[in-house]
Amino acid sequence: MTIAIDCQNLTKTYDSDGQKVMALTGVNLAIHQAELMMLVGPSGCGKTTLISIIAGILDQDEGHCWIYGQDVNKLASRDRLKFRAQNIGFVFQAYNLLPALNAAENVAVPLIINGMKRSQAERKAVELLAQVGLAERYRSLPAQLSGGQQQRVAIARALVHEPRLIVCDEPTSALDHQNGQLIMQLLKQVALQNNRALIIVTHDARIFSFADRIAHMDDGRITDIEATVLKHPD
Ligand SMILES: Nc1ncnc2c1ncn2[C@@H]1O[C@H](COP(=O)(O)OP(=O)(O)OP(=O)(O)O)[C@@H](O)[C@H]1O
Numbered sequence: 280m281t282i283a284i285d286c287q288n289l290t291k292t293y294d295s296d297g298q299k300v301m302a303l304t305g306v307n308l309a310i311h312q313a314e315l316m317m318l319v320g321p322s323g324c325g326k327t328t329l330i331s332i333i334a335g336i337l338d339q340d341e342g343h344c345w346i347y348g349q350d351v352n353k354l355a356s357r358d359r360l361k362f363r364a365q366n367i368g369f370v371f372q373a374y375n376l377l378p379a380l381n382a383a384e385n386v387a388v389p390l391i392i393n394g395m396k397r398s399q400a401e402r403k404a405v406e407l408l409a410q411v412g413l414a415e416r417y418r419s420l421p422a423q424l425s426g427g428q429q430q431r432v433a434i435a436r437a438l439v440h441e442p443r444l445i446v447c448d449e450p451t452s453a454l455d456h457q458n459g460q461l462i463m464q465l466l467k468q469v470a471l472q473n474n475r476a477l478i479i480v481t482h483d484a485r486i487f488s489f490a491d492r493i494a495h496m497d498d499g500r501i502t503d504i505e506a507t508v509l510k511h512p513d
Pocket residue numbers: 293294295300301302320321322323324325326327328329372
């Protein structure tokens with residue numbers, strides 16, 4: 280199997296009011312193409328830090344991370360933004376929707392950044408919103424949507440430009456069982472196309488069975504990687 284993401288010896292320390300917080304202490308992790316890797320572990324163990332480095336949002340202190348062969352850290356900042364915009368979709372733990380834009384406009388942002396005409400981008404955004412069960416709400420502002428609806432807008436925004444790598448931080452935390460299953464089926468369907476890769480941070484045991492492998496993290500390192508036996512029937 281071909282490797283999509285290759286992290287080697289990643290370390291990261293934060294400076295919190297003069298105190299050093301070791302968030303990653305030497306993480307090695309390889310994710311294959313067409314693979315759904317879940318990342319689990321206690322609060323504060325470094326999950327968001329790790330996926331932020333993988334997605335090129337945060338710089339590591341040491342180590343390397345190759346995304347489809349590209350060491351994102353080595354790119355100049357403009358090329359890096361372009362690489363991220365074209366290749367990575369990210370669902371933030373706190374959604375991070377733009378409050379002044381409605382749902383369709385939020386979802387259209389990655390397409391517009393990649394050069395698509397606004398009218399076409401918004402048409403595509405509305406189609407994707409329908410796939411996450413929000414066909415009727417595309418004109419709503421984030422503040423007019425429930426937490427679970429905002430979460431689905433954030434997921435649509437991460438998928439709309441068909442990135443090769445999709446990274447989700449707790450994508451089902453605000454969803455009921457039915458919507459959680461719908462989102463997982465959609466994510467899996469999209470991620471398995473064209474040798475993409477999908478990383479999902481989660482505490483949600485209801486979705487573990489969708490994973491190909493589950494990486495356990497504790498205290499800034501990967502402690503175990505488990506291949507799931509139980510495959511979801513879909
Ligand atoms: N910007 C920051 N400044 C200082 N410390 C930080 C910062 N971000 C994270 N940390 C610390 O780094 C460690 C790892 O944080 P991280 O957010 O990666 O954890 P997590 O596994 O995603 O937790 P959760 O499940 O609660 O989201 C924690 O001890 C946290 O307090």
